[in-house]
Amino acid sequence: MKTVILLLTFAALALCADDFCYKDTQRACSPTSSKLVTGVPNCNAKYGAIDKLQSSLQKYTNELLYRSFDFLLMSTFYGNYIKNRPGFEKLYRTYSDSLWNDGIELIKYIETRGGTMDFSNIPNNILNLENDGSESKPSPKPNWELNEYTSLAKALDLEKELAEDIFKIHLDADSLKPGQHDAEVVHHIEEEFVSKHRDAIRKLSGYTYDLGKLLDTPDASLAVYMFDEFLQNDKY
Numbered sequence: 001m002k003t004v005i006l007l008l009t010f011a012a013l014a015l016c017a018d019d020f021c022y023k024d025t026q027r028a029c030s031p032t033s034s035k036l037v038t039g040v041p042n043c044n045a046k047y048g049a050i051d052k053l054q055s056s057l058q059k060y061t062n063e064l065l066y067r068s069f070d071f072l073l074m075s076t077f078y079g080n081y082i083k084n085r086p087g088f089e090k091l092y093r094t095y096s097d098s099l100w101n102d103g104i105e106l107i108k109y110i111e112t113r114g115g116t117m118d119f120s121n122i123p124n125n126i127l128n129l130e131n132d133g134s135e136s137k138p139s140p141k142p143n144w145e146l147n148e149y150t151s152l153a154k155a156l157d158l159e160k161e162l163a164e165d166i167f168k169i170h171l172d173a174d175s176l177k178p179g180q181h182d183a184e185v186v187h188h189i190e191e192e193f194v195s196k197h198r199d200a201i202r203k204l205s206g207y208t209y210d211l212g213k214l215l216d217t218p219d220a221s222l223a224v225y226m227f228d229e230f231l232q233n234d235k236y
Contacts, residue, residue, distance in 0.1 A: 046114035049182040058121040064103035071096035073144040087231025156204040163197035
């Protein structure tokens, strides 16, 4: 009995559903339609809750691209002749390239869902804005010229921030509120981001812990040098 009721309910919903694109084409092709009627605005790739989630996806895309440049700055700092840490340079360049590629792929995904990318839609944490409860104000500019130990800690914080921000979008997309649930966005986030950030956080946390232990030895300089060698040769 319950099965019959559910089937009847779904059938009723299907009959009540608005064929927006179909109506647009009918109106546009009608010989009696006004000349003011132009185009078929509802014949697009949008469905689900992409309109409500698009802004958050745009912000996250910009965050990925900006953080890619942050990692690139750290990589460049360790690649100069003074620091000469090719292992750290390689590590941060790898994260920079990965975030850049993720940003490009997310742009493609937004457009696949019928949306558009807005590069001016930048989150406050990228704009260096602090909220003290009354109004936002600029925070101090970040410094990327860090020593080896603090740079790993900073990299770990950045990856955790990216993971938390994508979790928020996942929570919104998985909402049961009418017009906000989007299973496809949930699936895409889980496939493309969740496990990737998990692995990055695990690796960076391990690097930070181990280097901290190595620094607490009589010959810390040699320990850092050997640690960099391991990073460079992918032996860590």
